[in-house]
Amino acid sequence: MNRLVKFGMALAILVAPAVAQADDQDIMNYRKQVMTTLGQQAAAMNMTLQGKAPAEQFVSHVKTMHLAITQAKKAFEPKVVGDGSIGSAKAEVWANWADFSKRIDEQVVKLAALEKAAVEGGAAKAGPMIQASLDCQSCHKMYRVPKN
Amino acid sequence: MTRRNKFLASIVFATLISGTMAPVAFAADAAAKPDAVAYREAIMNTLDVQVAALGQILSGATPDDQVVSHLEAIAETASQALKSFEAKVEGGEALPVVWQKWDDFSARMKDFQVKTRTAADTAKAQGKDAALANILDALRCKDCHDIYRKKQ
Numbered sequence: 001m002n003r004l005v006k007f008g009m010a011l012a013i014l015v016a017p018a019v020a021q022a023d024d025q026d027i028m029n030y031r032k033q034v035m036t037t038l039g040q041q042a043a044a045m046n047m048t049l050q051g052k053a054p055a056e057q058f059v060s061h062v063k064t065m066h067l068a069i070t071q072a073k074k075a076f077e078p079k080v081v082g083d084g085s086i087g088s089a090k091a092e093v094w095a096n097w098a099d100f101s102k103r104i105d106e107q108v109v110k111l112a113a114l115e116k117a118a119v120e121g122g123a124a125k126a127g128p129m130i131q132a133s134l135d136c137q138s139c140h141k142m143y144r145v146p147k148n
Numbered sequence: 149m150t151r152r153n154k155f156l157a158s159i160v161f162a163t164l165i166s167g168t169m170a171p172v173a174f175a176a177d178a179a180a181k182p183d184a185v186a187y188r189e190a191i192m193n194t195l196d197v198q199v200a201a202l203g204q205i206l207s208g209a210t211p212d213d214q215v216v217s218h219l220e221a222i223a224e225t226a227s228q229a230l231k232s233f234e235a236k237v238e239g240g241e242a243l244p245v246v247w248q249k250w251d252d253f254s255a256r257m258k259d260f261q262v263k264t265r266t267a268a269d270t271a272k273a274q275g276k277d278a279a280l281a282n283i284l285d286a287l288r289c290k291d292c293h294d295i296y297r298k299k300q
Binding site: 023026027029030032033034036037040041043044047052053054056057060061063064067068070071074 | 183184186187190191193194197198200201204209210211213214217218220221224225227228231232234
């Protein structure tokens with residue numbers, strides 16, 4: 001398809017329903033971008049540990065996860081409750097902000113420690129720490145809309 | 149900027165940069181893919197969301213206090229990209245020409261890595277404005293996609 005036509009169509013589809021709430025949408029997009037970074041890099045990190053991807057990339061994936069979690073607090077600060085769809089942010093994120101933000105802080109500390117171990121001793125040193133270093137599931141259980 | 153313009157600007161930025169509009173693929177559909185394809189796509193998808201975040205910031209839709217961190221994440225991820233294509237596994241959205249013209253492809257990837265690293269280091273040393281002045285030159289995602297990635 002002609003690129004301009006494609007671009008115009010995509011704009012029409014994307015813009016029409018979203019304009020009214022562009023700001024809320026921006027806020028939701030931003031925190032999802034940060035979380036998606038964690039998800040993609042965690043998947044890549046796991047592949048390096050399973051022999052499905054080059055082992056020497058392990059450290060870089062841990063570094064990127066650490067960076068991404070440091071972006072999370074700011075991304076969740078604006079109180080825009082998710083749209084209620086599966087996986088979206090529940091109102092509890094802001095109702096229990098002290099707990100939620102503490103969990104982010106703890107995840108930052110754990111990933112910083114994981115990165116330090118990874119830099120010092122690679123997967124041999126950091127590998128055994130991984131399970132205890134990832135709080136993804138426990139936070140998601142509390143703060144994302146469940147599958148039913 | 150008005151809200152509408154702001155929103156448009158961030159879409160235009162995302163499109164110019166990567167030629168992508170589709171939402172990021174999720175792990176579920178990566179499961180059926182060969183490992184090498186899932187792996188390089190995880191890296192590309194990381195770039196996509198970190199660049200999208202930067203685009204929202206540049207358009208004024210998102211506060212600009214995390215620019216340095218986004219530039220660092222882009223540089224770190226760019227450093228993962230070349231290795232992820234070394235396994236010659238066709239599939240995904242990669243065209244076979246990636247491996248037929250490996251010298252050119254890898255030179256582009258190295259250039260991308262160097263320029264994004266320079267942007268991140270400049271941001272840390274001289275502040276974000278200095279880094280953002282040339283940022284479009286570092287993010288030539290689309291130049292590579294036009295040759296090496298299946299048309300969207």
